[in-house]
Amino acid sequence: MNTQIPKESLQLRSLVKKNGEMELSLAATPVPDPGPNEVVVRIEAAPINPSDLGLLLAAVDWKDPKVGGSANRPTVTAATPISAGALRAMAARVDISMPVGNEGAGVVIAAGSSAAAQALIGKTVAGLGGAMYSQFRTLPVSQLLVLPSGTTAREAASCFVNPLTALGMVDTMRREGHKALVHTAAASNLGQMLNRVCLQDHVPLINIVRNADQEALLRSAGARYVCRSDSGTFMQELTEALAATGATLAFDAIGGGPLAGQILACMEAALNRNATTFNRYGSPVHKQVYLYGALDPSPTVLTRNVGMAWGVGGWLVMPYLEKIGPQGLQALKDRVAAELKTTFASHYSGELSLLEALRPENIDAYGRRATGQKYLINPNK
């Protein structure tokens, strides 16, 4: 008993042209009929995650963009073209109009012939499928999370990226033999979520934040260790917290600048604090910082006062999910569904239609990646 499937779906697009121009637009795309194990979802809420912004806005200055097109099909073009170097790094997407949006939620309006698909009609589901800044998406049942009744699309919009990232961090800590965690940009939606997961799982967590408001936010959520990088005694405070928790693993969303190296140096200082013999190569205990973001895109600067047992590297949730396999993923999804309104709740500062998402003042707002400022796109608003 399918609702009429719309012929077309408006979709947000990001295009990098050969000449370096970068343009956002809306495109009308066909809605494929669902296969036996597929459904058509009317997308009502899709978050703009930091991981979406790289594709959507690239590393481009979006100040004072040029607005063009028509009222219903506007385009917006960055005032400054992309540099030749950055363009080379994006070679594979040049002149291809890219859809955007890793995750989102909505209501199933049509389904394929299988019982599993038919059972979802009318249900609120969340999906991880790309191109979620679309009015309608045809998706396989296996890529969906079915929410308990009474769950809104807004509540379900951020079911995947942040929850699975937070759970993946704690699981990586266990698999790699560490016993406590450090997290930077810790007042973010993800950071608040990680704090709740760690409190629930009794994992000591050191939250690194940038100001008093962020500290207060995390303290009020029960965080025990909060270190402020704007403090004149940041390194001492961090070393104390590291000595108290024994944390030798950090996840860093900042990426650029000295922070990752400072964390390693403080870990080394905490480990050496009670050293009784001189080891010319420093502590033999391995210290690791994973960079999972690039809030600061400048180079990562590592001072060599960390001994020799250390590592810094990139970390992404998707390769982690591949590693744990479908059964492991299902267990995580079940936990997310059960705790969606508590541990895994997200908060948003605004909801934008597709047209509103192309307005310069809104691009400026969601492009800032400011802590606590997270936006939803509702393609059917």
Added chain:
Amino acid sequence: MNTQIPKESLQLRSLVKKNGEMELSLAATPVPDPGPNEVVVRIEAAPINPSDLGLLLAAVDWKDPKVGGSANRPTVTAATPISAGALRAMAARVDISMPVGNEGAGVVIAAGSSAAAQALIGKTVAGLGGAMYSQFRTLPVSQLLVLPSGTTAREAASCFVNPLTALGMVDTMRREGHKALVHTAAASNLGQMLNRVCLQDHVPLINIVRNADQEALLRSAGARYVCRSDSGTFMQELTEALAATGATLAFDAIGGGPLAGQILACMEAALNRNATTFNRYGSPVHKQVYLYGALDPSPTVLTRNVGMAWGVGGWLVMPYLEKIGPQGLQALKDRVAAELKTTFASHYSGELSLLEALRPENIDAYGRRATGQKYLINPNK
């Protein structure tokens, strides 16, 4: 049938004092009687490896040091005291007179009661035991490598650190799933040795060097890929070599500055060269640079144009040897002994007595870590 065991052995010492003064001296130390499975070795050749210099000279300016003591027991003190920060990092060695010298070779002059120990009397052996800048060392048989007759102590002096490091690099490549190697400061004694190992084992090796002489040296030794970091087209040439070999692992002796990041960036560029689809996170193939030295002690600067599948970290031969266990180590030792005059031959630019090792002009020479300049200490010269 033991020779008379000398009562005392002169030993080179390095001392960091609480007030930041750093002093080199000679100390007379007792020679312990050998236990059943031990022998006494008269040390005749011990190399000054980069890995010894950290302990011996620390990161201190040794220009115009103060010479004191007597003709037979001189002392030499660095003109500038160690900074408070560096002193904190060396807390565990402060006011402790440290013996130096990771490895060396000589002749067994006395042995404990066991047959294994007795069998070594008069033999040339190499040892990895620390405190090798000593006239005599009592060492367990298990820590020795017995050389074929006709091997001199000078030939045997560098049996362990460089050969096991070169073999460890190739083995790490295999264990971590890479198929080719990059090596920096590749004209060093170690680099030349790694080149010979890789030629023999058919492992593609990209040698990064700093000038034309170093390139010529490696080319004459059969190196196929040599990239000069002083070339204006270094990055392009390195990318070409990486694309040709598929190397995704580098061992870097430089450590500081942009080089490690440049290697990762060129690996990423080589991997993306034939990419047919855009991956916003870059190539999913893991790229790794291990820093095993600090010829440049300035911070390591990593530009973030390397995708997300990458790692940088410290690497040391000793933890690697612990990982492969005693049987693995014995196999490596056997290969080193068999190929000591070919694959694992070392070259020295000077041989110093213990007294000569304390002369300011010699400290200046071996402290420079210049490529191709490697010194031996002969404590019985």
